[in-house]
Amino acid sequence: MENLYAGLEMLARWDVVLALFVGSIGGVIIGAIPGVGPAVAIAILLPATFSLDPIVGLTMLLGIYGSSMYGGAIPAILINTPGTAVNALTSYDGYPMTQKGEGHRALSLAYSASFWGGIFGIGCLILLSPVLALIAPMFGSREIFLAALLGIILVVLAHRGQIFAAGVLAMFGIFLQTVGLDAVTYTQRYTFGYSFLSSGINLIVVVLGLFALSQAFFLLTAPDNVPDAKSVQGKMTSGIKELMKHKRVATVASAFGVVLGMIPGTGEFTAQFMSYTYAQKTSKNPELFGKGSPEGLIASEAANNAVPAAAMIPLLALGIPGEALTAMMLSVFYVHNVIPGPQLFQNNIDLVYGLYFALILLNVIVMIFLLFSTNLLTKIIRVPTRFLGVMILILSFVGVYSLRNSLTDCMISAAFGVLGLILKRLNLPIVPIILGMVLGGIMEIKLRSAMPRLKTPFDMIDRPISFILFAIIVLVLAVHLRTLIKEYRAQQGPEDHDLHDSQTR
Amino acid sequence: MSRVKTLQSLFKRYRRPGDIVFAWLILIFSIFMLLQIGDQTAYKSGGKLFAQPRFWPAVSLGLMTVFAAFHLLGSALSERIEGRWREVLSWLAAFEYAGWFIAYAASVPYGGYLPTTVLFAVALSLRAGYRSVRMLSAAILSSIVIVVLFKAVLKVNLPSGLIYETLPDGLRQFMLTYF
Numbered sequence: 174m175e176n177l178y179a180g181l182e183m184l185a186r187w188d189v190v191l192a193l194f195v196g197s198i199g200g201v202i203i204g205a206i207p208g209v210g211p212a213v214a215i216a217i218l219l220p221a222t223f224s225l226d227p228i229v230g231l232t233m234l235l236g237i238y239g240s241s242m243y244g245g246a247i248p249a250i251l252i253n254t255p256g257t258a259v260n261a262l263t264s265y266d267g268y269p270m271t272q273k274g275e276g277h278r279a280l281s282l283a284y285s286a287s288f289w290g291g292i293f294g295i296g297c298l299i300l301l302s303p304v305l306a307l308i309a310p311m312f313g314s315r316e317i318f319l320a321a322l323l324g325i326i327l328v329v330l331a332h333r334g335q336i337f338a339a340g341v342l343a344m345f346g347i348f349l350q351t352v353g354l355d356a357v358t359y360t361q362r363y364t365f366g367y368s369f370l371s372s373g374i375n376l377i378v379v380v381l382g383l384f385a386l387s388q389a390f391f392l393l394t395a396p397d398n399v400p401d402a403k404s405v406q407g408k409m410t411s412g413i414k415e416l417m418k419h420k421r422v423a424t425v426a427s428a429f430g431v432v433l434g435m436i437p438g439t440g441e442f443t444a445q446f447m448s449y450t451y452a453q454k455t456s457k458n459p460e461l462f463g464k465g466s467p468e469g470l471i472a473s474e475a476a477n478n479a480v481p482a483a484a485m486i487p488l489l490a491l492g493i494p495g496e497a498l499t500a501m502m503l504s505v506f507y508v509h510n511v512i513p514g515p516q517l518f519q520n521n522i523d524l525v526y527g528l529y530f531a532l533i534l535l536n537v538i539v540m541i542f543l544l545f546s547t548n549l550l551t552k553i554i555r556v557p558t559r560f561l562g563v564m565i566l567i568l569s570f571v572g573v574y575s576l577r578n579s580l581t582d583c584m585i586s587a588a589f590g591v592l593g594l595i596l597k598r599l600n601l602p603i604v605p606i607i608l609g610m611v612l613g614g615i616m617e618i619k620l621r622s623a624m625p626r627l628k629t630p631f632d633m634i635d636r637p638i639s640f641i642l643f644a645i646i647v648l649v650l651a652v653h654l655r656t657l658i659k660e661y662r663a664q665q666g667p668e669d670h671d672l673h674d675s676q677t678r
Numbered sequence: 679m680s681r682v683k684t685l686q687s688l689f690k691r692y693r694r695p696g697d698i699v700f701a702w703l704i705l706i707f708s709i710f711m712l713l714q715i716g717d718q719t720a721y722k723s724g725g726k727l728f729a730q731p732r733f734w735p736a737v738s739l740g741l742m743t744v745f746a747a748f749h750l751l752g753s754a755l756s757e758r759i760e761g762r763w764r765e766v767l768s769w770l771a772a773f774e775y776a777g778w779f780i781a782y783a784a785s786v787p788y789g790g791y792l793p794t795t796v797l798f799a800v801a802l803s804l805r806a807g808y809r810s811v812r813m814l815s816a817a818i819l820s821s822i823v824i825v826v827l828f829k830a831v832l833k834v835n836l837p838s839g840l841i842y843e844t845l846p847d848g849l850r851q852f853m854l855t856y857f
Contacts, residue, residue: 221832341708344739347734355720386776393802393806397807560813564824567798567820575835595769600694613738616734
């Protein structure tokens with residue numbers, strides 16, 4: 174209880190409240206503009222937050238993360254262009270509703286479902302935290318190593334149909350983090366005699382290149398386009414009533430979001446697809462799905478908004494990020510010497526509670542903001558895409574250059590920007606590189622510190638948690654092989670080349 | 679023939695034009711890096727295998743090469759999609775903007791953050807095809823807002839330009855601190 178108050182107290186500061194407002198409202202706007210997603214925004218703002226207090230910086234980034242998907246629903250529904258990649262499924266049912274003249278109904282339903290999902294996710298996070306505080310200390314070096322390994326395996330396997338590409342990129346990420354001076358033996362690794370490579374390749378430089386610069390290049394090299402959303406009429410609160418008729422779908426979808434959000438490497442996409450399929454299978458009107466079904470809309474929006482809170486679970490409890498955005502947030506923790514992981518719950522529990530409250534508040538702020546300003550947002554999103562590219566380029570410079578005023582960093586970042594553009598155009602995933610870098614670093618450190626206690630390889634899995642993790646790894650691989658064999662025998666028809674059309678936002 | 683068919687179906691993937699070019703490039707890159715492993719990493723005799731500085735580069739590059747080889751195999755066995763070289767040209771087009779970015783970054787320490795940013799925003803907007811007064815003034819205004827927000831308000835660590843040194847005393851200090 175005392176800690177709860179301490180957490181609340183942390184938020185009762187003008188700079189934290191300001192960060193929360195800026196983050197959540199800025200997040201909605203960024204989410205609503207097709208062409209910039211939360212990843213671009215967080216990557217750009219990351220270095221700027223290093224000079225702020227951890228709670229201020231984190232609430233701002235968390236605000237962007239948690240609220241962007243609310244905003245992303247607006248263009249998904251009104252102009253069939255998802256504002257953020259995770260709103261892709263929202264457009265399946267949202268846009269047909271707009272075509273039928275039900276744009277207002279679709280939007281208010283999307284907001285209500287998002288709010289439901291968001292609050293459900295936070296509820297689970299709060300309920301789970303006593304359990305987390307209990308389990309987290311049982312995670313030693315080998316458990317964290319295995320959990321990170323599981324994360325890498327899952328992020329590769331989650332890209333179905335692109336597993337080899339995801340594998341190449343994840344391994345590339347692991348390789349990137351090994352470049353530089355080895356911290357234990359002080360030997361050079363892949364520096365080719367260049368002094369600028371001795372300190373390694375900075376994660377933030379890579380992130381800014383892969384997410385922000387690549388997006389700028391993408392927008393600048395593509396034909397100019399102005400998203401044109403029409404304004405909507407009516408009261409936005411009506412969706413809450415309609416949502417109450419579909420409580421079951423909303424709750425199950427949120428639960429999918431929570432479970433898959435917790436598992437590293439899976440995230441919003443899988444959660445959405447699973448809850449959408451569930452909603453369709455259990456619906457009384459399955460034929461309406463894809464043609465304007467309110468249940469489909471609810472399933473996708475509730476699922477993706479439950480993820481941010483759940484994604485904080487492995488990050489806070491184990492220090493293992495499950496996707497790109499939490500990987501970026503991890504660096505904010507590191508800069509302030511707050512190391513997420515088992516000790517966080519013992520030493521900085523007030524920070525943890527502070528973040529929980531911030532999450533609740535941001536959902537409320539965003540909901541209220543959207544109830545009154547949806548039509549304003551439809552005007553704001555009419556930014557021409559090439560102009561957006563120019564702005565992203567200028568903003569990326571602040572991000573890269575403010576790190577350590579290095580032109581070399583800018584060049585490295587530009588190179589990663591070109592790589593990111595190629596990946597985006599080929600529709601290959603970027604996230605495995607980032608997770609490879611972060612989880613690769615964790616694996617190397619944890620395996621080294623576990624070494625002295627290991628006599629035989631079996632010592633690696635002779636503790637309950639490590640054994641469970643090992644069993645999950647084996648199970649995941651086995652299940653994957655089984656589906657491969659099954660699919661191979663079933664001999665499916667032509668595949669959808671655009672199934673993963675998710676990298677361009 | 680039937681065996682070739684089944685092999686094809688096993689490796690058939692979602693892909694876009696130009697995929698095979700990328701597959702070749704990444705395979706060549708990983709093989710090249712793997713060949714450098716003896717020169718570029720050290721092996722401490724007597725140390726445990728897992729704690730060797732060479733261990734993680736070897737694992738990551740080894741697996742990367744394997745995955746890249748399969749990726750290429752998959753690409754080669756999938757149906758050819760037209761437009762490969764047009765796609766590669768569009769990758770090369772991105773280098774132009776990478777050049778713009780680096781030129782911008784290189785000139786800020788000389789030209790000062792505010793003047794360089796405004797100039798860059800206008801020049802790049804012109805390059806992007808905007809000619810209207812409305813868009814160009816939007817570019818100027820946005821770049822000023824960005825400078826004020828990051829340099830004056832958030833006090834982000836950015837260099838002050840050499841050009842400011844030529845300004846009269848009072849103004850110089852002001853510009854050096856805030857813009």
